[in-house]
Amino acid sequence: MIGMSCTQFGAYDPEAVMEMVSKDFELWEIFSEADGAVTRFSSRFNEIKGNYSMRYSIHAPIGDINIASLNEKIRETSVEEMLRTMEHANRMDVRTITVHPGLYSMILLDVKDRSVEISKRSLKEIEKGAREYGVTAAVENMPSFVVMMGQTPEELLDLIDGTDLMICFDIGHANTMGKIDECIDAFDGRIANIHIHDNAGKHDDHMTIGDGNIDFVPVLSKLRGYKGNYIIESRNMGSAIESKKRLEGIIRQIVL
Numbered sequence: 001m002i003g004m005s006c007t008q009f010g011a012y013d014p015e016a017v018m019e020m021v022s023k024d025f026e027l028w029e030i031f032s033e034a035d036g037a038v039t040r041f042s043s044r045f046n047e048i049k050g051n052y053s054m055r056y057s058i059h060a061p062i063g064d065i066n067i068a069s070l071n072e073k074i075r076e077t078s079v080e081e082m083l084r085t086m087e088h089a090n091r092m093d094v095r096t097i098t099v100h101p102g103l104y105s106m107i108l109l110d111v112k113d114r115s116v117e118i119s120k121r122s123l124k125e126i127e128k129g130a131r132e133y134g135v136t137a138a139v140e141n142m143p144s145f146v147v148m149m150g151q152t153p154e155e156l157l158d159l160i161d162g163t164d165l166m167i168c169f170d171i172g173h174a175n176t177m178g179k180i181d182e183c184i185d186a187f188d189g190r191i192a193n194i195h196i197h198d199n200a201g202k203h204d205d206h207m208t209i210g211d212g213n214i215d216f217v218p219v220l221s222k223l224r225g226y227k228g229n230y231i232i233e234s235r236n237m238g239s240a241i242e243s244k245k246r247l248e249g250i251i252r253q254i255v256l
Contacts, residue, residue, distance in 0.1 A: 003027025068102025
């Protein structure tokens with residue numbers, strides 16, 4: 001199923017967003033930030049979700065969150081927020097949660113190994129929480145940016161090694177690393193969610209599909225075995241709608 005998500009929707013009334021998204025999509029990945037935080041509106045969500053013929057997934061919060069923080073209090077609070085998000089997802093009967101693997105220190109450049117170990121510890125706690133709340137936690141590969149962890153398939157797989165955590169494969173992020181094919185090969189059988197958007201190969205621009213340099217026909221052909229959702233991560237609703245039209249055309253081309 002093709003769904004959509006937009007980070008800016010976290011600043012809007014979630015009920016208004018549900019009304020807007022439902023006109024063009026059957027799946028909304030809720031970006032759980034600010035007014036859109038599921039920890040704030042899960043009760044209201046349950047009251048009104050029957051008004052909309054949609055399915056849902058959740059992107060866990062990323063603002064002010066760092067599960068790899070060198071500051072233990074910040075790490076604990078970040079993990080706690082992940083667990084609270086999963087708890088409310090359970091109440092909402094939403095089963096897929098995308099999480100980020102954490103950030104390296106912006107100040108201390110020589111402690112990356114320490115950040116990796118901290119992230120691994122946090123991810124094991126998140127794995128335990130996912131089992132407790134009956135949700136699938138999918139850790140996302142990150143774009144080319146100096147403080148981002150899990151940019152390459154090797155880095156991400158190392159972070160989740162020894163866990164049953166799944167992966168959210170972000171095609172646009174992989175393109176900024178020049179590693180789309182490598183990610184598909186490395187993540188085979190472990191992808192629980194896919195984020196799809198375009199860029200020119202350098203920055204995480206979240207362009208409308210077809211406006212960047214990603215050749216989606218061979219990419220989606222290689223993902224034929226994947227049976228899950230494609231979440232269009234757009235900058236606005238108009239871009240999401242146009243991306244959906246183009247994505248549907250690409251899928252028809254592959255099928256034919």
